[in-house]
Amino acid sequence: MITIIDSGIANIGSVVAAYRRLGVATTTTTQPKTVATAKALILPGVGAFADGMESLRQKDLVQPILDAAAAGVPILGICLGMQLLAEVSEEFGEHQGLGLIPGRVIPLQPAQVNEQVPNIGWCDVSLNPQSSLFQGMNTPQTFYFVHSYYLNCSDPRHAVATIPFGNVNVTAAVAHRNIFGVQFHPEKSQDTGLQLLNHFARNIAPPAGVPDTAVV
Numbered sequence: 001m002i003t004i005i006d007s008g009i010a011n012i013g014s015v016v017a018a019y020r021r022l023g024v025a026t027t028t029t030t031q032p033k034t035v036a037t038a039k040a041l042i043l044p045g046v047g048a049f050a051d052g053m054e055s056l057r058q059k060d061l062v063q064p065i066l067d068a069a070a071a072g073v074p075i076l077g078i079c080l081g082m083q084l085l086a087e088v089s090e091e092f093g094e095h096q097g098l099g100l101i102p103g104r105v106i107p108l109q110p111a112q113v114n115e116q117v118p119n120i121g122w123c124d125v126s127l128n129p130q131s132s133l134f135q136g137m138n139t140p141q142t143f144y145f146v147h148s149y150y151l152n153c154s155d156p157r158h159a160v161a162t163i164p165f166g167n168v169n170v171t172a173a174v175a176h177r178n179i180f181g182v183q184f185h186p187e188k189s190q191d192t193g194l195q196l197l198n199h200f201a202r203n204i205a206p207p208a209g210v211p212d213t214a215v216v
Helices: 013-022 032-036 049-058 062-070 190-204
Strands: 002-005 026-029 041-045 075-079 086-089 101-107 119-127 141-147 149-153 159-165 168-176 179-182 213-215
Touching (some): 002 013, 002 032, 013 026, 013 190, 026 032, 032 062, 049 062, 062 075, 101 168, 119 168, 149 159, 149 168, 179 190
Parallel strands (some): 002 041, 026 213, 075 179, 086 101
Antiparallel strands (some): 101 149, 119 141, 119 159, 159 168
16 A cells, blocks of 8 residues: 655645556555554655645654654655655755755756756656666656756765756655655656556555555
8 A cells, every 4th residue: 555645735636646547556644643654655745845844744744754764664755755855955045854865955057058947848867777766667768857956965876867957967866775756757757657656566665455545
């Protein structure tokens, strides 16, 4: 069973729909006790970092997420959800994150005439084929992005996928033990995105169970 955290900072319907299409059981929740007992967690998100963390705090979800991470529960952050895994964000000031991936969320810095912020659209992503997140996938793969900031990992080994932007390779996915994150939207990335979500549910997370979708 995949537990999708409904923190109020994302339209989670597309993630639920993607898993329904894959025949994977999901539960959406706003409840700390449900997060605390989850076998696998997905944290979607859109918008500003500070708003995302404040929403998690208001719903008393921060500690249950941290406890789940410490207990070895697989966690996948999507878009802003990946950025919230970081220690700190520089978006509109400095804000503390969940601290599950060492690093800072910093702004994209365009250097080419065709580069714009926010970065919106399809990008070819270079994957680390040794990462468990991309097992069975060739590199590069194309995913859909909408972002103005990215997670600059303190340990480069935690960045398991990148895209070129400006004069650097921008982190597109992270992995550290049982913590994973993708800056792109797999639920909007057609078959390639479905492949990644399916792999997380069936190979990284515990058995997904029978097809079903519940709301808690």
